[in-house]
Amino acid sequence: MSGTSRNKQYRIVHYLNQFFGGVGGEEQANCEPRTIQGSKGPGRLFEKFFREQNVPVEIVATVICGDSYFAENQEKGLGEILPEIQGYSPDLVIAGPAFNAGRYGMACGAICSSLNPLGIPAITAMYKENPGVDQYRKTALIVECADIVTGMEDAVQKMVRLGKKVLQGEKIEFPKAEGCFEQGLRKNYFHAEPAYQRAIALLLQKIGSDSFETEYPIPFFDRVDPQAAIGDLKGLTIALVTSGGIVPTGNPDHIESSNASKYGRYSLEGLEKLETKTHQSAHGGYDNTYANHDPNRVLPIDMMRELEKELGFKQHEWYYATVGNGTSVDSAQKFAKEIAVELIRDGVQAVILTST
Amino acid sequence: MAKEIERAGIPVAHICSIITISQTVGANRIIPAIAIPHPLGNPKLLPDEEKDLRRNLLKKAFKALQTPIDEQTVFLDS
Numbered sequence: 001m002s003g004t005s006r007n008k009q010y011r012i013v014h015y016l017n018q019f020f021g022g023v024g025g026e027e028q029a030n031c032e033p034r035t036i037q038g039s040k041g042p043g044r045l046f047e048k049f050f051r052e053q054n055v056p057v058e059i060v061a062t063v064i065c066g067d068s069y070f071a072e073n074q075e076k077g078l079g080e081i082l083p084e085i086q087g088y089s090p091d092l093v094i095a096g097p098a099f100n101a102g103r104y105g106m107a108c109g110a111i112c113s114s115l116n117p118l119g120i121p122a123i124t125a126m127y128k129e130n131p132g133v134d135q136y137r138k139t140a141l142i143v144e145c146a147d148i149v150t151g152m153e154d155a156v157q158k159m160v161r162l163g164k165k166v167l168q169g170e171k172i173e174f175p176k177a178e179g180c181f182e183q184g185l186r187k188n189y190f191h192a193e194p195a196y197q198r199a200i201a202l203l204l205q206k207i208g209s210d211s212f213e214t215e216y217p218i219p220f221f222d223r224v225d226p227q228a229a230i231g232d233l234k235g236l237t238i239a240l241v242t243s244g245g246i247v248p249t250g251n252p253d254h255i256e257s258s259n260a261s262k263y264g265r266y267s268l269e270g271l272e273k274l275e276t277k278t279h280q281s282a283h284g285g286y287d288n289t290y291a292n293h294d295p296n297r298v299l300p301i302d303m304m305r306e307l308e309k310e311l312g313f314k315q316h317e318w319y320y321a322t323v324g325n326g327t328s329v330d331s332a333q334k335f336a337k338e339i340a341v342e343l344i345r346d347g348v349q350a351v352i353l354t355s356t
Numbered sequence: 357m358a359k360e361i362e363r364a365g366i367p368v369a370h371i372c373s374i375i376t377i378s379q380t381v382g383a384n385r386i387i388p389a390i391a392i393p394h395p396l397g398n399p400k401l402l403p404d405e406e407k408d409l410r411r412n413l414l415k416k417a418f419k420a421l422q423t424p425i426d427e428q429t430v431f432l433d434s
Contacts, residue, residue, distance in 0.1 A: 029392070068392045071374050102377060103392070131377045224359050226384040227367035229424040243357060244395065290394040296410065297397025303410040311418070324357075329381075336357035340364030348366060350421050352414070353358050353383075355372035356392050 010057045010167050013085045014043045015095040015111055017104045021064030026287045029103075031066035033080045038062065042152060046094060049160040055167060061088050067103035068286065070110075077107070078114055085111075090120060092167055097125035097155040098132060100147035100326045102285075109136025116140065121166045125155045128181070129329050137181040141172075144179055147326065230350050239316035239348040241339060243324030243332075244298040244356040245283030246274065246291065255323050257284025263322035263335040265342070268315065273302035285325030286356050298354060316348050324355060358383035369417035371395060375430055385420040386430045387413065 018028040020041045039047055039059035050057040063081055070077040085093055093115050095108035105124075109132035112122035116139065125143035126133050133142060143162060145155035158179045165172055175182045191198070198215070205212040230236060247255060253264040271278075274295035281291035281298065296302045299319065308315045320339045324332070343351065358370045359382040370383035373392040389395030396410045420431045 072391055074376075103374065106374065106376060131380045134380045135376055222359070223382055223428075224363045224384065226425045226427070226429075227362055227365065230367060230421045233418060233422075241357065241361070286393045288393070290397065290399050293399070294397060297394040297399075297406075300396045300410050300414060303396075303407060303414050307411065307414055307418075322357075332357050333360050336360030337364065339357075340361045340366060343361070343366055344364060351361050351366050351368045352417050353361070353368050353370045353372075354389070354395055355370065355374075355378070356395055 008056065010055065010091040011089060012046070012057050012059045012163075013088050013090040013093050014039060014046065014059050014062045015081070015085075015093065015108065016041060016043070016062055016064050017070075017098075017101070017107065018064060018066045021062065023064055023066070026285070027289075029066045029068035029287060031064070032069055033063060033065040033077060033084065035061050035063050035084055040064070042097070042156060043094075045153065045156045046160060046163075049156055050164070053160060053164050055160075055164050057092075057167070060090065061085075065107065067101070067107065070107040071103040074106075074110060078110060081111060082114055082118070085115065086118065086120065092163055093120055093122035094159060094163065095122060095124040097143070097145050097152065097159065098127075098130060099145060099149060099151065099155075100127040100130050102131050102326070105130035105132025106135060108132060109140050109142065112136065112140035112142075123159055123162055123166065125159050133181055138184050141166075141183070142181045144181060234312035235314070236349045237314045237316050237347050238304075238350045238352065239343055239346075240299060240301070240304065240319040240352050240354070242299050242319070242321050242354045243327075244291065244321070244354055245281045245323040245325075246279055246295050246299040246321050247282045249278055249280050251280070251282045255282050255321070257282055257323060258325040258327070259331075260323040260325070260327045261331060263320055263339065265318050265320050265339075267317060268301060268319055269317045271301060272305050274299060283323045283325055283356060285323070291356075298356060300354070316343075316346065318346070367421050369420045371413060371417055379428060379430075382428070384425065384428050385417075385423075386428070387417050387420055388430065388432065389413065 040062040043059045098105040105126045108124040115122040123141045125145040127147040279295040281288040291298045358368045369385045371387045372378045373389045
C-alpha cells in the first residue's frame with residue numbers, strides 16, 4: 001500500500017544534555033542517562049519545523065545525559081545510551097545542537113559516530129571550534145551552527161533540512177551545500193567543464209580577485225613536535241598554568257566565566273597551599289563546589305610545594321590562569337603565546353598545565 | 357595553550373580530565389586527571405588520601421616530562 005508508506009510517521013530519538021533536557025545546570029552535569037517519552041526542549045522546535053516541511057515525524061523518546069557523566073565515562077555511557085536508543089527502532093537520531101559546549105559536542109559526536117555503523121542514521125550540529133568537530137566530523141554528519149544558543153532556530157532549521165533528506169533517502173549534497181563539516185569523503189562525478197578549463201578559470205580568479213576557492217583544499221594539521229625530555233628535576237624551574245579558572249578571591253582581573261578574553265598572572269610567593277579564603281574558581285563550565293572548597297584540586301600548589309622540597313626543583317613564583325570554557329581557539333593561542341614569552345624570560349624550563 | 361607553550365620551546369605536561377579534547381588541541385604529553393570539577397582531587401577521599409592522589413598525578417607529570425617522545429602520548433598508569 002503506497003498510501004501507508006507515504007503517510008509513514010518517522011520515528012526520531014533525540015539526545016540532549018542535562019541543561020537542554022531540563023534536568024538542571026552544571027550541578028546536574030554528573031547525572032546518569034535517563035529517557036523520557038516524547039520530545040523535550042529543543043525537540044519541540046524540531047517537530048514544528050519538520051511539520052512545516054510536511055515531514056511527518058514523532059520524537060518518540062528523548063535521552064538525556066549529564067555532560068560530565070558522559071565525558072568521564074564515555075564507554076560506559078555509550079554502553080547505556082546506545083541500546084536504549086536502539087530499543088526505540090528510530091529512523092533518525094538527532095543529537096544537540098551542541099553549539100560551542102565542548103563536553104556536549106564530544107558526547108553528540110561520539111553517539112552519532114557509534115550509531116551510524118549500527119545502521120541508525122544520526123545527525124548533530126556544532127560550532128566550528130567545538131572540539132567535537134575535529135574529533136568526529138569524519139564519522140558523523142555535523143551541521144555547522146552558531147556558538148551560542150541564540151543560534152538555536154537557525155541550527156534546527158538546517159538540521160531539519162538535512163534530516164528530511166536522510167529520512168526520505170534523498171541524495172546528500174556536498175558538505176558546503178548542506179551546511180555540514182567536511183567528512184573527507186571523495187565522490188566521483190562528471191563535471192560539465194573539463195579540468196583544463198577549470199584550472200585556467202581558477203588561476204585567473206586567483207590573479208584577478210581577492211578570493212578564490214580551490215576544488216581540493218589541502219588538509220591542515222597543526223601539530224607541534226614534542227620538546228625534548230627534561231633531565232633531573234634538581235634546579236629546574238617549573239611553572240603552573242591552568243585553564244580551570246583558579247584566581248585570587250574576588251577575581252581581580254574579572255576573567256569571564258565563559259568565552260574568556262583574558263588571563264591572569266598571580267603570585268605564589270609565600271604560599272604553601274591554596275585556601276578557600278584566598279583563591280576561588282571563576283570557571284562557569286563546571287560545578288565549582290569542590291574547587292572552591294579546596295582550590296588545590298585544580299591548581300595543586302600544596303603538593304608542588306611538598307615535592308619542591310623533596311625533589312629539588314623550583315616552583316615558579318607566578319602562575320597563570322584563564323577560564324577554558326567556550327573560549328575561542330584564537331584567544332587561547334594568543335594567551336599562551338604571551339604567557340610563553342614571559343615564562344622564557346623568567347627562565348622556566350617546564351610547565352604543568354591543568355585543565356578541568 | 358599546551359601546544360603554543362610547547363611551540364615556544366617549553367615542554368608541557370597537560371593534566372586534564374577530557375583526554376580526547378587534549379588530543380584534539382594538540383598537547384604532546386597528556387596525563388589523565390580524576391574528574392572535571394576536581395582534576396587533581398577527589399572529595400570522596402580522606403584528606404591524606406587525596407593528597408597522595410595529587411602527589412601521584414604530579415609525579416606522573418614529572419615522569420612524562422622526563423620521558424623522550426616522538427609523538428603525542430597519553431601517559432596511563434605506570
